[in-house]
Amino acid sequence: MVGLFPSVTQTPFRDMQESKTDQAANSSPAGQERLSLGVEQVTNETTVKTCTHQIQQALQVAQQQQQQQQSGEKSQKSVEKEPETQVPVSLAMMTPQVITPQQMQQILQQQVLNPQQLQLLLQQQQALMLQQQQLQEFYKKQQDELRMQLLQQKHTGKPSKEQMLAQQMAVQQQLLSLQQQHLQRQGLLTLPATALTSLPQSLIPAELQKLWKDVTEVRSEEKSSGDKSPSSSKPPVPNQHPSTNGHHTPRPIRRESSQEAQSNHPLYSHGVCKWPGCEAVLGDFQSFLKHLNSEHALDDKSTAQCRVQMQLAKDKERLQAMMAHLHVKSTEPKQTPQPVNLVSNLTLAKATAPKPTPSMSLSQSATAPSTPLTPLPQTPSVIIPSSLHTVGPIRKRYSDKCNLAMDQDIVQNKEFYLSTEVRPPFTYAALIRQAIFESPEKQLTLNEIYNWFTRTFAYFRRNAATWKNAVRHNLSLHKCFVRVENVKGAVWTVDEMEFQKRRPQKITGSPSLVKNIQSSLGQSPALSALQAVMADSSLPLYGSASVGVSSLKTLVSVMHEGLSAPDHDDDSQSDSSLDLSPMSALQHAGFKGQQMEREYLESSMSPEMGDGHSPDLDHDADYPEEHEPQTARPTAFS
DNA sequence: TTTGAAATAAACACAA
DNA sequence: CTTGTGTTTATTTCAA
Structure with missing residues (x-):
């Protein structure tokens, strides 16, 4: 892809093409972060290893802050914003944050952290350790189970890394919910004092407590002497992790309570305080506020609880990252960075594809959220970030040859395609054919074909002018598409004979x-699409996950908008609601050879095939026709 | 290097 | 005149 970049030159349409190319090229900085997600992240042990790294990060952050403060600029903003949102969070994605006392001591000695930061670190540490303990238990248990299952599989069939990963993923999922239940049941954290006593010695020596004490003392001093904390002057940042380095974990809550005018407080629902483990019943909102201020004020306990919630969130993100990881690299764990070179990434992805992935069922189900195996509704959203850049032309598609596979793919990955702007790995011809086949009458008007495209693929909700043109072009170009005139106008049908004829011609996409x-029809081409997407993606999946998918999405679309110039319509939103109805009926009842043949014999040009069919092609019209006041006219230049 | 298929862009015709 | 539809041509890219 990149390779083509410099070569694009002489055509009069260069402008447009270049803009496209830019999009593609833009996706280059890809997977630096991605690489960091190793297989081993599932295991708990690694968390410890990364402590040092974390500390270093923390130090850096702290130093940054110090410099800023010293430089006399109004540092509040940056202090609060940058470190919180950037460094630590992405870091947190990787592992739970646990800091050894020694490291803590080191920080203290270096005095790069202010007391508040220290306090937070400590609190975080405590909460996490507690949690880690619990996690460890679960992990152990689940991993044992895993082992058992794998052993069993060894007898029945060949186990694969992918399967294992899939299971781990499932485990992680389970874990998450278990964790939540667990923690909530316990009223999470009567902490920290009680928790401290039960923590593993290796992690929680008296030393730490001492440090803790020091810190809290300092803090209270500061407090009394006039706390000019960022929070007091700064508007709250929504969605911000009060995390890692953050001053004032409880800040958001406090602010909320003071500002809260509406009663849709996230912590208040149906007369019950939703603070983790609280469940206090409170008649009205006022008393809730009082309760909030008194019971959940800025204290250690609240802070720790916040931490835990954060950790839960992080774990969730981790899970998503894992899932994303599995999508991308299900064939090859070591698909390394190559951040710039899309080509090599693509090649790599392709190169790995041949290895028949016995676990296709995994990726398949993973990409098809509707499948029982992966009930996670958010599945697509994991992928969204990367796929947001409308992936440019991937010249790796399934030819029409794989009709069956294609059908299956589309069906099985319907939601995936619907929610993710991946280019479907099929040719226009194949897609058009599919569209027509899915119609009850095996015929569609042009507009209905358009609708099918937008309805079925998120990808085709952009650049309408482009792909619609392509559709028309294909309809005209290929003999296999026959235009049939009827009362209502013209509809398009598929001449399967012709279609079959051209099939053997070639196979696009890697032969393997x-x-x-x-060889295995159940497989999911979406995987390859995904691979391509991921390879193309410029988004550091992991960094991004910490930002939050939705915000990321916004960000990316902004980027996209900024870069890709001329044509795209914003018609996509409304129809995200559309649903499975037409698709589920789509077990297209095979091809009626005779019908087509007849039409074929009548020659592709005969108007008035009559038949009066198409009584109701309007199953398309049921859909909120999203978009499209959109002009199909090229707006790019004039 | 050649070649064919597919994608893309665009010009043009024509009817509503 | 605009828009949607349909046809055609040219160019580019990719893979065999």
Whole structure:
């Protein structure tokens, strides 16, 4: 892809093309972060290893802050914003944050952290350690189970890394919910004092307590002497992790309570305080506020509880990252960075594809959220960030040859395609054919074909002018598409004979990939699409996950808008609601050879095939026709 | 290096 | 005149 960049030159349409190319090229800084997600992140042990790293990060952050403060600039903003949102969070994505006392001591000695930061670190540490303990238990248990299952599989079939990962993923999922239940049941954290006593010695020596004490003392001093904390002057940052380095974990809550005018307080619902483990019943909102201020004020306990919640969130993100990881690299764990070179990434992705992935079922189900195996509704959203850049032309598609595979793919990955702007790995011709086949009458008007595209693929909700043109072009170009005139106008049908005729001609896409499909039909081309997408993606998946998918999405679309110039319509929103109805009926009842043949014989040009069919092609019209006051006219230049 | 298929862009015709 | 539809041509990219 990149390779083509410099070569694009002489055409009169260069402008447009370049803009496209830019999009593609833009996606280059890809997977630096991605690489850091190793297989081992599932295991708990690694968390310890990374402590040092974390500390270093923390130090850096702290130093940064110090410099800023010293430089006399109004540092509040940056102090609060930058470190909180950037460094630590992405860091946190990787591992739970646990700091050894020694490290803590070191920080203290270096005095790069202010007391508040220290306090937070400590609190965080405590909460996390507690949690880690619990986690460890679960992990152990689950991993044992895993082992058992794998052993069993060894007898029945070949186990694969992917399967294992999938299971780990499932485990992680389970874990998350278990964790939540667990913690909530316990009223999470009667902490920290009680918790401290039960923590593993290796992690929680008296030393730490001492440090803690020091810190709290300092803090109270500061407090009394006039706390000019950022929080007092700064508007709250929504969605911000009060995390890692953050001053004032409880800040958001406090602010909320003071500002709160509406009663849709996130911590207040149906007369019950939703503070973790609280559940206090409070008649009205006022008393809730009082309760909030008195019971959940800025204290150690609250802080720790916040930490835990944060950790839960992080774990959730971790899970998502894992899932994303599995999508991308299900064939090859070591698909390394190559951040710039899309080509090599793509090649790599392709190169790995041949290896028949026995676990296709995994990726399949993973990409199809509707599948029982992966009930996680957010599945697509994990992928969204990367796929947001409308992936440019991936010249790796399944030819029409793999009709069956394609059908299956589309069906099985319907939600995936619907929610993710991945280019479907099929040719326009194949897609058009599919669209027509899915219609009850095996015929569609042009507009209905358009609708099918937008309805079925998120990808085709952009650049309408482009792909619509392509659709028309394909309809005209290929003999296999027959225009039939009827009362209502013209509809398009598929001449399957013709279609079959051209099939053997060629197979686009890597042969091995195709072979793969042929050999096991259940496989998911979406995987390859995904791979391509991920390879193309410029978004550091992990860094981004910490930002939050939705905000990221916004960000990316902004980027996208800024870069990709001329044509795209914003028609996509409304129809995200549309649902499975037409698709579920889509077990297209095979091809009626005779019908098509007849039409074929009548020659592709005969107007008035009559038949009066198409009584109701309007199953398309049921859909809120999203978009499209949009002009199909090229707006790019004039 | 050649070649064919597909994607993309665009010009043009024509009817509503 | 605009828009949607349909046809055609040219160019580019990719993979065999």
